[in-house]
Amino acid sequence: MSSNGRFQGKTAIVTGAGSGVGRAMALGLASDGANVVIADLSTERAENVAKEIVAAGGSALAVDVDVADAARVRAVAAKAVEKFGKLDILISNAGWDKVMPFLDTDESLWDRVIDINLRGHIACAHATVPHMIEAGAGKIVFIASDAGRVGSSGEAIYSGAKGGVIAFSKALARETARKGINVNCVAPGLTDTPMLAEVSEGNEKLMGAIIRSIPLGRVGTPEEVAKAALFLVSSDADYITGQTLSVNGGLSMI
Numbered sequence: 001m002s003s004n005g006r007f008q009g010k011t012a013i014v015t016g017a018g019s020g021v022g023r024a025m026a027l028g029l030a031s032d033g034a035n036v037v038i039a040d041l042s043t044e045r046a047e048n049v050a051k052e053i054v055a056a057g058g059s060a061l062a063v064d065v066d067v068a069d070a071a072r073v074r075a076v077a078a079k080a081v082e083k084f085g086k087l088d089i090l091i092s093n094a095g096w097d098k099v100m101p102f103l104d105t106d107e108s109l110w111d112r113v114i115d116i117n118l119r120g121h122i123a124c125a126h127a128t129v130p131h132m133i134e135a136g137a138g139k140i141v142f143i144a145s146d147a148g149r150v151g152s153s154g155e156a157i158y159s160g161a162k163g164g165v166i167a168f169s170k171a172l173a174r175e176t177a178r179k180g181i182n183v184n185c186v187a188p189g190l191t192d193t194p195m196l197a198e199v200s201e202g203n204e205k206l207m208g209a210i211i212r213s214i215p216l217g218r219v220g221t222p223e224e225v226a227k228a229a230l231f232l233v234s235s236d237a238d239y240i241t242g243q244t245l246s247v248n249g250g251l252s253m254i
């Protein structure tokens with residue numbers, strides 16, 4: 001990842017930053033100068049990424065959070081401001097799914113998938129926007145999914161939640177634009193992370209078929225998704241709001 005200081009003096013919260021795409025975005029933000037709050041359900045994973053950043057000369061704070069718990073999310077935002085003085089960037093990335101046919105799902109799965117993949121983003125925005133309004137500026141990126149744009153078999157609830165965050169982001173973009181806040185989504189396609197390995201298990205044949213149908217012929221890397229998100233939270237994207245950018249090798253083109 002490049003190191004050009006474009007986030008010097010900025011404070012960023014990245015949820016789900018202990019692994020995969022979140023980790024790549026946290027490392028990228030830190031290498032470009034940001035103070036990064038590494039917020040993850042797993043304390044160990046969060047601490048490992050924070051240590052990695054500090055060892056490379058960057059600035060990071062590890063905090064554990066369940067994004068489904070709005071009170072804990074508010075505490076993370078408060079901690080970020082207490083430690084680094086202000087809050088400029090939110091990358092709301094934490095996500096989770098369990099792949100199964102819709103009719104095999106039950107209410108407890110609906111609740112957990114929606115709590116993390118939709119309500120979690122709402123909680124993160126609700127906790128951070130007041131700090132950005134206070135600072136007079138802010139950049140928010142929600143990590144959605146192409147599942148939320150075109151649907152994904154075996155991921156009906158997840159697709160609904162991801163579609164929900166895309167619609168939510170547009171309304172939030174409209175409401176906060178005059179406060180100097182940009183709100184956008186990145187919609188990854190298949191990306192080589194532990195989550196992909198988990199959802200692929202037992203579905204290898206289907207995955208092989210999907211990968212063969214990707215125009216660019218391969219899954220993406222966490223760093224490729226991170227680059228798109230970091231562009232959207234940089235000053236290069238000051239005139240971009242309410243948009244969804246797919247990073248998917250051309251699998252869907254919308």
Ligand SMILES: NC(=O)c1ccc[n+]([C@@H]2O[C@H](COP(=O)([O-])OP(=O)(O)OC[C@H]3O[C@@H](n4cnc5c(N)ncnc54)[C@H](O)[C@@H]3O)[C@@H](O)[C@H]2O)c1
Nearest residue numbers: 016018019020021041066067093094095145190191193195
């Ligand atoms: N990997 C893919 O193919 C793919 C495709 C489309 C979208 N996405 C989205 O990208 C984002 C990152 O996924 P990834 O592939 O890097 O996954 P990952 O499983 O590698 O990492 C997700 C991280 O989020 C954390 N997390 C999970 N639930 C949490 C919660 N309730 N509160 C706080 N942290 C929580 C996990 O502990 C983990 O460290 C997710 O929103 C996912 O839905 C991934």
